[in-house]
Amino acid sequence: MQIAPAVNAWFRAHQRDLPWRRDGFGAWGILVSEVMLQQTPVVRVIPRLAEWLDRWPDPAALAASPPGDAVRAWDRLGYPRRALRLHAAAVAIVERHGGVVPRDVSALLALPGIGDYTARAVAAFAYGDRHPVVDTNVRRVLARAVDGQGEPGPPSTRRDLAAMEQVLPEDVAEARVTNAAVMELGAVICTARAPRCEECPIRDDCRWRASGYPPYEGARTPVQARFEGSDRQVRGLIMAELRASDIPVTTAEIATLWPEAAQRDRALASLLADGLVIAVDGGFELPG
Template structure:
């Protein structure tokens, strides 16, 4: 790790990082997509909810659902007062429904520990249920304007190419990734906030994984990968996700969709008709119960109260 930190110090000591930040921030101010969570006055609770929704769901699907969510539960206390089952129902179509339970538990903790106000301190954010390092830093930076490096998949790709000269990032490593972002993060709090968002935007719309649009990149002249002739990436690659059709995930989704619609417990024999493979169905139901997304009783299965 000592060599990584030495590299970080070397990068930060020159004017290259300042130039990179200035050019990228100028581009972002001109070209950034108009997204709800970037608008003035969008509160910390809305930003926290948006970050949780965006973790594994495309932006176009999140925007309308985020508006629905915040209309229904405009504060953490509003969500905390609702049963977990309502959060699970409201999450339909967003995928990975455990996020709904974590967000509900997070709202309860904010209401109980922080008087209903989303905290701004990273350690206090990390102490909330379901809030990891990325989300804590994103809330602190984007909601409260604090200077913290914020690193998601798009930022990691930008750093790998522009800073490290690699075609794609290697496996995530929090300390290394944060140090790399810190090395190019502006000192000024306001500019650092913009730069975090700008790096994400660049990775999302220009420096994409499969077809980077280098001809449109505002920092092409600073890109180590482009300058080296776009060498092929030879490092470790992330595992490809298994297909959804016929998977345990699909079985869980179909069973949970039925529980969402039900107003009373669903008998086990009724669930048997929804997924024909007995062992897979049993795994899916056991997983839903284990994850807290369903409750098993003598009269069948239901969402948690």
């Protein structure tokens, strides 16, 4: 199915004005933005991204700072292990690539914490190379428009990349636009719960729409456990306390953050294991 011409034309007319789409936004900024955008809404990322790049405008600047500074600056973006991985990636970029974000997908994949999506996104969006880039939004558009299913099945890197490869134009410049355009379509039009099908540029070619919007009956991606009352919530409370303190936080202070001792201890132990917290004389603090 040839969806690229219509989707690209729609994107050029209707794309959101996002910082990482502007001319001159370099590969380091693209890399940081892609890591921040994993599981975090765009509106929360934009201000934090600007602060981050003002403070660390290149990998060398971040690599020269302690990892704890990266965790502290991550603030409430969630999943703070991403901050540690980004710091580790900056160190690796300085040590292996002279401080320049590599262009080759295999070199990007070799960086700490950089997976298939992020590596291809940097190569495609920062350097303009022709690679299929697949996230949740892309998978949903392809499932509906191409496969006629209401939602995608569980992720499969090989299958998903092959599916996106089929819709990418051969022209390198147009392929870059298509990657961004299909992603944008899934984010603002072909949404998970309330798709705006009448506004979709490929509504007349969508197989799901043509079939009468049949319900999806295949295997489903596991639903993430609720946040309230979870270990993730307790981890977040402990991290917030450590970010707000310039001195070690004592065990007694941590005990006031959550009433259930077993869950609190489990959350703290997991933070220590992840390297997000270190034990020091007097209590606990951020690394470095």
